[in-house]
Amino acid sequence: MMTISDLPEELESEILSRVSAKTLWELKTTCKRWYALFRDPRFVEKNKKLGKAVRESMLRSNDMVYSMAGDLHSSYTPIKLTGKLRDLKGSKDLYSSDIFHCDGLMLCSNEGSSKLVVWNPCTGQRTKIKARTCGSNDIYALGYSTSSSSSSSCGHSYKILRCFEFLNDQEVWVPQCEIYELCSGSWRVLDSFSHDYFEYCNGMSLKGDTYFVARDKETGFFLMKFDFTAERFVRLPLPFQSIHSEDTATLSVVKDEKLSLLHIDDRSGVMTIWVTNKIDDDEEEAKDFSWNCYLVVLLQMGFDKFHLWSVESFLLDEENRVAVCCRYKYMGDGGRTSIYIVGKDMCEQVYEDTIKPSKANYPVVLTYLPSLVLVQTKRHT
Structure with a gap:
């Protein structure tokens, strides 16, 4: 046979x-x-x-990372946490105050700690990385540059971007960016960048690059892309204009092909979701980059009691025209992570934490495709 x-x-x-x-x-x-x-x-x-x-789902809440079960796109199926995700040996729970996904890999970081973990949930492989200094306001992103000569998985050279501020000798806070290359296991300072703005939301990885919603006092909100191949920041347009700092603006990725943007106008209570055209690997920054309005929800009509103005992360279901919104819900005893299914004529809560947090911890919900991408193990010394 x-x-x-x-x-x-x-x-x-x-x-x-x-x-x-x-x-x-x-x-x-x-x-x-x-x-x-x-x-x-x-x-x-x-x-x-x-x-x-x-696709599998994760929720990062209260410094813990959980696997999730249930249909994230159904208001009739309650979402359940199937267990805390653990380290490679399964002896310790995985703690993370922030989690970033790229190409099937997760970058986990803890506030105030110089320790990072790059982890593949599918294979269980991981590597620990030590930042050069500790910080409390660090922003991290994981991405890759593509090179035919690269020895890394899929021809990708994986890198970590770190943005932070430090106090110089004149006691002035100075912005700085650093790059960590997993293949060499070393940090280096990114010299050529302008940081006259601040990131408004967690970054999203698409095609190896990272996109942030950023804001400055003069122009208000805009889209900021970090190109991991060229190692430079590029400004891109958003489909709305606002200088109102109380607005909500959050990014998501649709089927690893497009960006989606959720914007809540604080004054009108209108939530609008836009989707870009398909972004190709070799697409130039501004060439053919466009947004299409996809969903408009008037939150003030029947949704007041949910106070959805504090959406921290979301997923878009294009087929059913609904959004899975994850938020930190303020309550009398401190607050809870809550997940809602929101559409044009609906707003249903499908999950809420039962654990009282020790501090406000803004939650992240994400989906990813399990991958065989190898985690490079060379460590920083």
Whole structure:
């Protein structure tokens, strides 16, 4: 009887590339050939495109990271936390005050700590990284530059962006950006940048680059992109103009192809969601970049009691024209993380924390496709 191992290697590889990444990782010890194949950058990239992976969900709340079960796009299915996510050996819970997703990898950081973790939830691989200094207002992002000569998975060179401020000898706060390259295990200062603004929301990774909603006093809100290949910041337009600091503006990614923006006008109580056109890997910054209005919700008509003006993160369901909104809900005993399904004529709560937080901790909900991307293990010394 013929088995898969009897097939030509090219055909065997073609068949396996269509299997989900999680299943393949469970099969990695089947034979040495498969173990090597699952670590081959070309196969990893092919599996990302062809593999029958199912999106998984995470919630970061109260410094903990949880896996989630339930249909995030259904108001009839309560969302449940299936357990705290743990470290590689399963002996300790994974603590994180912030989490950033890129290409199936997670960057976890803790406020006031110089320790970072890059982690692949699918394979369990992780590497610890130490920042050069500690800070309380650090902003981190994970991305990659693409190089045909790169030895990293899928031809990508993974990097960490760190933005922060430090007090110089004249006791003046000075902005600074640093880059950490996982392949070399070293930090370096990014000299050429202008930081006359501040990031308004957590960044989102798309095609290896990171996008922030930023704001300055003169022009108000705008979109800021960090190009990890060119290692530079680029300003891009937003579909609305506002200098009102109480407005809410939050980014999300749709099917790893487009950006989505949720804006809540604090004065009118109108929530609007826009979606960009498809962003290609080789697309120039301003070329053909456009926004389309996708959903408008008048929060003041029937939604007052939910006070959705404090949405921290969201996911967009294009097919059902609803948004999954995650927020920090202020209450008498401190506050809770809550998740709502919001549409043109609906607003349903599907989850709320039962744990009283020790401090305000702004939650993040995200979905990701499990990937075989390898976590580089060279450490900073």
